Amino acid sequence: xxxxxPLNRYLLLMAQEHLEFRLPEIxxxxxxxxxxxxxxxETYGKSPFWILSIPSEDIARNLMKRTVCAKSIFELWGHGxxxxxxxxxxxxxxxEKMVPFLHSDSTYKIKIHTFNKTLTQEEKVKRIDALEFxxxxxxxxxxxxxxxxxxxxxxxxxxxxxxxxxxxxxFGRWIADGQRELIESYSVKKRHFIGNTSMDAGLSFIMAxxxxxxxxxxxxxxxxxxxxxxxASAHFGAYVYGTDIDYNTVHGLGKASxxxxxxRGPDENIRANLRQYGxxxxxxxxxxxxxxxxxWRKGTYFDAIITDPPYGxxxxxxxxxxxxxxxxxxxxxxxxxxPVSLSYHLSxxxxxxxxxxxxxxxxxxxxxxxxxxxxxEYTEEMVPWHPxxxxxxxxxxxxxxxxxxxxxTMEKVKKFENRDEYSHLLSDHxxxxxxxxxxxxxxxxxxxxxxxxxxxxxQE
Amino acid sequence: MKLLTxxxxxxxxxxxxxxxxxxxxxxxxxxxxxxxFNPDFVARMxxxxxxxxxxxxxxxxxxxxxxxxxxxxxxxxxxxxxxxEVDVLEGTLQCPESGRLFPISRGIPNMLLSDEETET
Numbered sequence: 049x050x051x052x053x054p055l056n057r058y059l060l061l062m063a064q065e066h067l068e069f070r071l072p073e074i075x076x077x078x079x080x081x082x083x084x085x086x087x088x089x090e091t092y093g094k095s096p097f098w099i100l101s102i103p104s105e106d107i108a109r110n111l112m113k114r115t116v117c118a119k120s121i122f123e124l125w126g127h128g129x130x131x132x133x134x135x136x137x138x139x140x141x142x143x144e145k146m147v148p149f150l151h152s153d154s155t156y157k158i159k160i161h162t163f164n165k166t167l168t169q170e171e172k173v174k175r176i177d178a179l180e181f182x183x184x185x186x187x188x189x190x191x192x193x194x195x196x197x198x199x200x201x202x203x204x205x206x207x208x209x210x211x212x213x214x215x216x217x218x219f220g221r222w223i224a225d226g227q228r229e230l231i232e233s234y235s236v237k238k239r240h241f242i243g244n245t246s247m248d249a250g251l252s253f254i255m256a257x258x259x260x261x262x263x264x265x266x267x268x269x270x271x272x273x274x275x276x277x278x279x280a281s282a283h284f285g286a287y288v289y290g291t292d293i294d295y296n297t298v299h300g301l302g303k304a305s306x307x308x309x310x311x312r313g314p315d316e317n318i319r320a321n322l323r324q325y326g327x328x329x330x331x332x333x334x335x336x337x338x339x340x341x342x343x344w345r346k347g348t349y350f351d352a353i354i355t356d357p358p359y360g361x362x363x364x365x366x367x368x369x370x371x372x373x374x375x376x377x378x379x380x381x382x383x384x385x386x387p388v389s390l391s392y393h394l395s396x397x398x399x400x401x402x403x404x405x406x407x408x409x410x411x412x413x414x415x416x417x418x419x420x421x422x423x424x425e426y427t428e429e430m431v432p433w434h435p436x437x438x439x440x441x442x443x444x445x446x447x448x449x450x451x452x453x454x455x456x457t458m459e460k461v462k463k464f465e466n467r468d469e470y471s472h473l474l475s476d477h478x479x480x481x482x483x484x485x486x487x488x489x490x491x492x493x494x495x496x497x498x499x500x501x502x503x504x505x506x507q508e
Numbered sequence: 509m510k511l512l513t514x515x516x517x518x519x520x521x522x523x524x525x526x527x528x529x530x531x532x533x534x535x536x537x538x539x540x541x542x543x544x545f546n547p548d549f550v551a552r553m554x555x556x557x558x559x560x561x562x563x564x565x566x567x568x569x570x571x572x573x574x575x576x577x578x579x580x581x582x583x584x585x586x587x588x589x590x591x592x593e594v595d596v597l598e599g600t601l602q603c604p605e606s607g608r609l610f611p612i613s614r615g616i617p618n619m620l621l622s623d624e625e626t627e628t
Contacts, residue, residue, distance in 0.1 A: 264549045287549060289513075291619075298616055329544045332592075333513040336618040341626045343610075343619040345518035345529045349556045368620055 055086065055101035057124040058108055059220050061200065062096040063117055063228060066254060070117040072441035072457060073257045078102070080260045081110040094205055096163065097216065099124060105223065112224035114284065116231060116253040122198055122220030131178065134217045138182065146183060149195045149221055154186035156195040159222075164203040165210050175199060179219075196222040227253070234279065234325065241300060241321045243274040247356055251445075251455075255354050256280040258441065258457040259416040265351035266332070268408075270339040270401070273297055275318035277354050282322055282330035286351070290318060291337035293366050298336050340367040340400045348410045348464075357397055359420040359453070367397075398432040402458070406436035409460040414440070419454045420447075436462040509617050512591040514565050515557055517617070519603030519610075521625055527605040530561030535599035535612075543592045550588045551578045557591070566590050 062070055071092070075085045086101040096119075102108050108121050125146065126137035149156070158179065160172045167175075179199075186195075198221075201214040234249040236242055247255075255277060261267055263285030269277050272290025274297065282288050292298045300317025322331045337343055339357075358366075398419070405415040415437060421430075421444075431442060437458040446452045519528030554573050562569055569590050570583060577583050601610040601617060608625065611618050 264546070264552050293620070295618065299614060329546075333509055334616060335509075335513075335517075336616060336620060338620055341520055341621060343517050343520050345516055345558070346526065347516075347556070349516060368622055368626075 055103055056105070058100050058102050058223075059122045059124045059127075059200070059218050060098040060100060060118050061120045061122070062092075062098060063119050063226075064094075064096055066117065066250065066443075066445070067094060068443040068445075069251075069254050069258075069455065072443060073115060073117045073254055074098075074100075074111070076258050076260050076440070076457070077111050077114050078107070080114075080262060081107045083107040083111075095202075097200070097202055097218065099127075109224050112226050114257055115226040116228055116250055116257070118226040119228060120225045121223050122200075122218070123223055124218065124220045125197075127216060127218040129216055130213065131175075131217060134219060135178070135181065138179075138219060143183065150182070150184050150186055152185040154195060155189035155193045156184065156186050156197060157188055157190050157193040158197045158199065160199045160201070162201045162203060162214075164205065164207060165201070165214075198222050230283070234283070236276070239274075239276075239321060240324050241274050241317055242276075242306065243297060245356070245358075246274050247276045249276075249280075252277050252280040253283075255416050255455065256284055256286075256352075258455065259352040259354045259414045261286045261352050261354070266349060267352045267354055268350045269355045270337075270342070270353065270404070271355050271357045272318065272334060273356075275321050275334070277356065278318065279321060279325060279327065281352070281354060282327040283325065285330070287330050287332050288322075289332045289350075290334040291339065291342075292334070293336070293338050293368070295336050298334050338368045339404070340397065342404055342408075344408060346407075348408055348413075350408050350413060351410055352414050352416070353401075353405050353409060354414075354416045355401070356418045357401065359418075395432075402432055402434040402437060405458070406434050406460060406464045411460055411463065413460050415456075415458045415460075417456055419456050421452050421454055423450050423452050426452075431456060434458070436460055436464050509596045509612050509615055510592055511562065511565055511594050511596075512553060512557075513617075514596075514601070515561050515591075517601065517619070519601075519606065519608065520619075521603050521606040521608050521621065524603060524605040528603055530558065530564060530604070531601035531610070532604055533565045533596065533599065533601055535596045537596070537598035539595045539597055541593050541595040543588070545585060545588050547581065547584045547588075550584045550591070553591060554587065562590070566594065 060074070071085075078085050083102055087099060089099075092098050102111075105123070112118065112121050125141045126134050128134040128137050158176050160167065160175050197219065200218040200220075202216040202218075203210055203214050230253055231250040234253075236246050236249060239246070256267075259267070259281070261281045261284045265281070265286040266289065267278065267281040267286040268289045269275075270291050272278065272292045275290055278288040278290055290298075298318070300320070318334050319328065319331050322328045335343070401417060402415070409415065419431065428442070431439065431454070433439065438461045440457040440459050441455070443455045444452050445455070514531065514533055517529075517531055518526075519531060521528060554577055559572050563571070568586075570586060574580060574583055595615055596612055597615045599612045601612065602608070603610075608621070
């Protein structure tokens with residue numbers, strides 16, 4: 049596996065969803081499988097066509113066994129901005145690389161895919177005929193061919209402005225499809241146990257991929273809720289732990305989140321969710337615990353921490369409080385008789401989370417979490433940082449006109465020395481995020497303004 | 509609660525520090541839960557185990573990791589059983605220093621402490 053060996057080029061056909069999350073997912077997965085993201089372009093923006101150099105087909109296949117952002121991957125044989133450019137590019141592709149897939153004992157078929165345009169059958173056949181110059185010696189088999197070749201024509205992204213001719217045409221040998229079917233099979237709609245804020249299945253797999261979760265890892269979610277994020281990691285072969293401050297959620301008791309359902313049934317808990325998908329063997333334990341006061345012993349034993357902390361909107365931000373604070377804004381946690389404070393400042397929560405990750409992650413382990421943001425005031429400097437953790441990616445998902453959340457991925461690059469060493473450093477930086485402590489008010493201020501506006505206009 | 513988990517938990521009562529580990533386990537209801545044996549996972553866990561704490565919590569445990577344990581199926585199966593198949597359904601975990609009890613119910617430990625009780 050030498051550096052001198054020229055890397056093969058592959059075409060990734062990406063799904064047009066969660067655009068910002070795609071590149072970090074592919075980069076994380078390539079690095080997980082010993083590859084790297086090598087492309088002539090830095091970014092692809094909105095385009096679904098990505099050309100990458102990958103050292104081996106094995107790495108490409110491994111990538112596709114994990115990605116939910118990519119639809120398919122092809123070994124790229126040629127491309128161009130016009131049919132002529134494509135054909136000349138194909139003629140330059142080394143014949144010895146084509147031959148193993150075109151020899152007389154093989155069977156194949158050619159598919160034409162067009163993006164943002166529909167072709168007639170006649171037009172498709174014409175394009176296939178134009179490829180006759182390629183040294184195909186095998187037999188065409190439309191039902192179960194050994195090899196599938198694809199022509200992909202890119203007619204841009206604007207359905208209101210479809211060009212006569214494609215911007216780009218690609219030709220490649222189909223290798224594998226990605227895991228987008230997981231989004232449907234793990235859909236929250238079919239899940240036994242859900243909560244108010246259960247994560248969309250696609251995003252939970254993206255998070256596990258950003259976290260470079262692999263078989264036999266231990267993955268931890270300190271704000272586990274109904275366990276949705278654990279399911280994705282368990283699907284990829286990791287063993288999972290979760291904690292949550294809410295006794296009822298962890299035990300699977302109390303009011304149901306489903307419409308038309310009052311109380312949770314006996315089958316509704318985190319373990320049952322894993323059982324539903326045949327992943328029960330990956331269930332280690334869940335505990336009732338306050339993430340700001342963790343009960344784990346000293347040591348590094350988590351390979352990844354993947355979590356969606358509460359933003360204080362649909363679930364409250366809480367931590368255990370003091371007996372003295374009882375009157376306003378307090379509730380007693382029934383089973384444990386420990387008072388629960390409702391005013392856990394967001395910035396404190398992220399400070400605790402990053403410190404915890406720095407302490408308990410293995411070196412090279414990843415922290416993946418959502419950071420809620422009031423968009424008009426957001427700056428990159430606000431993203432919490434820690435000397436032991438390197439920022440890998442920061443992807444935005446809009447929630448409303450003035451709020452969004454950002455998926456932050458960090459990697460532990462330095463051993464954690466002493467807790468006290470970091471506290472003063474962090475508080476200065478966290479001042480920047482402190483504005484977000486009133487995230488809840490800011491989120492609702494937009495809503496109240498809109499309601500006031502609507503009421504006003506309905507009165508006129 | 510699995511014994512692997514017990515091995516990772518510590519009391520965080522104020523002032524206790526590292527003397528909060530290991531928690532003293534009192535089990536009133538235990539179940540043996542068959543879990544599919546995965547030698548690679550078990551082998552990965554062996555270096556993370558605090559053996560003294562495990563010996564305190566469990567009955568039949570090897571005295572320590574043996575030479576070449578990564579390939580010793582008998583040893584790994586034994587450890588698999590102890591760490592992953594013994595499930596404490598009801599019981600308590602006790603802080604060895606302060607005596608504070610953390611209940612385990614339906615297999616789930618409750619580690620919540622109030623502000624006064626914890627370290628700042």
